[in-house]
Amino acid sequence: MNIVIIGQGGHSKVIKDLIRNYESYKIIALLDDKFEDFVSEDEVFYGPIASYQFLINQYKDIKFIVAIGNNKTRKKIVETLNLEVYNYTTIIHPSAIVSPSVKIGKGTVIMSNTVINADVEIGNHVIINTGSIIEHDNKVSDFVHVSPNATLTGNVHVGEGVHIGAGATIIPNVFVGDWSVIGAGATVIDSIPENITAMGVPARIKKLVGGA
Structure with missing residues (x-):
């Protein structure tokens, strides 16, 4: 499963470690608005949150996780992305x-x-x-x-x-x-x-x- 993590703070670090417990999961992108450009490094994309649409167009098997601890911010990002529930992973x-x-x-x-x-x-x-x-x-x-x-x-x-x-x-x-x-x-x-x-x-x- 190809996974896109949204958020690049402390909570994101824990989720990255969690995902690495599963060989079938692959982190393909880390998106956060602290990134100004969309770049690839060591087969992982880094870029602003708006880059998510490019990734959806590039990958068929792709799931998202919003790795932000603040509840209101997490909800705001989910509403902004406006993805279907099945686009997210647990x-x-x-x-x-x-x-x-x-x-x-x-x-x-x-x-x-x-x-x-x-x-x-x-x-x-x-x-x-x-x-x-x-x-x-x-x-x-x-x-x-x-x-x-x-x-x-x-x-x-x-x-x-x-x-x-x-x-x-x-x-x-x-x-x-x-x-x-x-x-x-x-x-x-x-x-x-x-x-x-x-x-x-x-x-x-x-x-x-x-x-x-």
Whole structure:
């Protein structure tokens, strides 16, 4: 499979290493708007994001992954590309433990040493980061980022674009509203509205996302 990685930051480095675990995957391009020109080096193309259309015209078997950790930026790029869902690939680290009943969307990345248990639904363009645990019957919506070592216990529903900080814990049957942020190390015992930042143990609402 020929893979185009969009984004050339720290998150992209991790995804590149992940892809290299699979002999059947070949990185053919790294696209980022920090590149002004479209060039080829060691059989890999480098160029601005707009170069994606050239690659689609050149390759038949080609898949994309948006390797950007910021949820809003990742969504904006996906909307700008306006590709069909099947143009994206899903990448799962070999060390991840994933129940056969799990449903995982396209453009999603499952990092090393994660555990995803029975009947979990994970949307498109989600990041399940290193060492995180997604327990049974969770629903994780599109463009979510679950940071390293976070734990979602059973029957948690995470709305679109939510960022769950490193080491956070969400207890069973909690809902986290769209585009909210759960601070690192927080323990969420009550449902959280959309567009809210919540921090602490137990988690308390601190501010509207983007507010003062």
